[in-house]
Amino acid sequence: MTPSSPAPLTVIPPVSRQVCVVGAGYVGLTAAACLSHLGHRVRCLEADEHRLNQLRHGRVPIHEPGLDELVAEGMASGRLSFLDDTEQALRGAEVALLCVGTPPQPNGEPDLGHLAAAARQLARAAARDLIIVVKSTVPPGSCEALELIVAAEARAGVRIRVASSPEFLRESQAVADFLAPDRVVVGAEEREVAEVVVSLYPPGSQVVHCDRRGAELVKYAANTMLAVKISFANEVARLCEALGTDAATVLEGVGLDSRIGAAFLRPGPGYGGSCLPKDVAGFRAVGAALDVPTPVADAAERQNVLARESVTDKLRLSLGRLAGARIAVLGLAFKPGTDDTRDSPGVAIARWLVAAGAQLRCHDPLTGPMAGLGRWEPTPEAAVTGADATVITIGCEEFRHLDLTALAERMAGHVLIDAAGVIDLDAAAAAGLSVYGVGRGTALDFHPIVWAPLQWAHPVAVPTC
Numbered sequence: 001m002t003p004s005s006p007a008p009l010t011v012i013p014p015v016s017r018q019v020c021v022v023g024a025g026y027v028g029l030t031a032a033a034c035l036s037h038l039g040h041r042v043r044c045l046e047a048d049e050h051r052l053n054q055l056r057h058g059r060v061p062i063h064e065p066g067l068d069e070l071v072a073e074g075m076a077s078g079r080l081s082f083l084d085d086t087e088q089a090l091r092g093a094e095v096a097l098l099c100v101g102t103p104p105q106p107n108g109e110p111d112l113g114h115l116a117a118a119a120r121q122l123a124r125a126a127a128r129d130l131i132i133v134v135k136s137t138v139p140p141g142s143c144e145a146l147e148l149i150v151a152a153e154a155r156a157g158v159r160i161r162v163a164s165s166p167e168f169l170r171e172s173q174a175v176a177d178f179l180a181p182d183r184v185v186v187g188a189e190e191r192e193v194a195e196v197v198v199s200l201y202p203p204g205s206q207v208v209h210c211d212r213r214g215a216e217l218v219k220y221a222a223n224t225m226l227a228v229k230i231s232f233a234n235e236v237a238r239l240c241e242a243l244g245t246d247a248a249t250v251l252e253g254v255g256l257d258s259r260i261g262a263a264f265l266r267p268g269p270g271y272g273g274s275c276l277p278k279d280v281a282g283f284r285a286v287g288a289a290l291d292v293p294t295p296v297a298d299a300a301e302r303q304n305v306l307a308r309e310s311v312t313d314k315l316r317l318s319l320g321r322l323a324g325a326r327i328a329v330l331g332l333a334f335k336p337g338t339d340d341t342r343d344s345p346g347v348a349i350a351r352w353l354v355a356a357g358a359q360l361r362c363h364d365p366l367t368g369p370m371a372g373l374g375r376w377e378p379t380p381e382a383a384v385t386g387a388d389a390t391v392i393t394i395g396c397e398e399f400r401h402l403d404l405t406a407l408a409e410r411m412a413g414h415v416l417i418d419a420a421g422v423i424d425l426d427a428a429a430a431a432g433l434s435v436y437g438v439g440r441g442t443a444l445d446f447h448p449i450v451w452a453p454l455q456w457a458h459p460v461a462v463p464t465c
């Protein structure tokens, strides 16, 4: 039997384990709270003093539906605590989850410095055998490398094994995803290790068990596939704009094919966040390191740059200029339902506009003000007042239900760039707004004569008249 096709894992009845979670960010804090909810006893290590203090006082530093309640439940039950002392956090623990950041470096390769430091920290403090589970997103081969690093640091007689179990939660539904995952991926060559890892998760989860390199690649490949779908939707949207047809309907027609699926086939300002851009770059970096071309991932990244640029192009073309233009940007988070602005299309667009000399007023329902992005406004109404143009970058409820007549009255101009595809075009037209969307709305580069298919239908030249 090959390591990538092991026999199905034995189903273990629910057990309560002592777990150490390293890093209380989106992944670590969600995992810690959900694991304690599932009955495990969790000690969560956090290096950031401010974040740790907030958590010790029961304050959850990130916005995730249901997370506050689970953290409160875990702390009240005594099954969840937050610490900065590694030895104390490891006391009695047989498993430690590594959930620290793996940010991209300028060349696209992930920075594994935090991960290696955290693994060393665990290895030095472990007084008994330990299984380290890497939940952070890492390139294939990382777990094997970490195992060598920790072996060099471990105390005499202590055996530390490293397994992979990448995290797939989506920000804004992190708790729901952790408690009802589509699948749990476990990379461990030893069955005993794999079974311990599986026993942490909700009973009944669908498990994919493979070797560590395979598990690590699942995460990169899954996020690259999602990015490819988004970029393909944006490519179709560009064609729709030139043809004067509606991308949402075209993509609905594509996505209803059960072989393709509708998820992530929505046009917009491109993908962003802390995962997709980083993981596509990581996937490409793995290809480059192995001398394996990755043209599909390369193209997804190129199309994503075009998607962001197309928003500023529409503004420039519809306003005639950006310098001095008063522009309202609605949406700084990278998607609705989160306060995360990491690699957000809205922030990238706002930065370009500032660099082009526009005067910005920004609003987002969940993020706070951001330095260097013009004036922050507490409501969308305040942000659009006096604006020559308004840009909507995310499809949150607040922007879906904007009163378009009131919006048009408050604005000085009439240009609305609906990059999120949330505006009712008829209502906007009735309010006197000119909407430029992604693959819908008013076309800026409409090609009225589709002459090419006529020529393609004839083996000989079409006579001109």
Ligand SMILES: NC(=O)c1ccc[n+]([C@@H]2O[C@H](COP(=O)([O-])OP(=O)(O)OC[C@H]3O[C@@H](n4cnc5c(N)ncnc54)[C@H](O)[C@@H]3O)[C@@H](O)[C@H]2O)c1
Residues within 6 Å of the ligand: 022, 023, 024, 025, 026, 027, 028, 045, 046, 047, 048, 051, 099, 100, 101, 102, 114, 117, 118, 121, 135, 136, 137, 138, 167, 168, 169, 170, 171, 274, 275
């Ligand atoms: N955010 C997501 O939606 C998501 C989803 C799936 C996978 N991931 C992956 O999970 C990993 C973590 O992502 P995140 O968004 O939770 O990161 P994050 O930056 O929000 O959180 C990381 C936390 O780890 C802490 N930390 C760093 N080193 C530490 C140490 N030695 N000891 C204790 N604490 C330490 C940091 O202070 C921070 O609070 C990344 O590899 C990411 O790619 C993220």
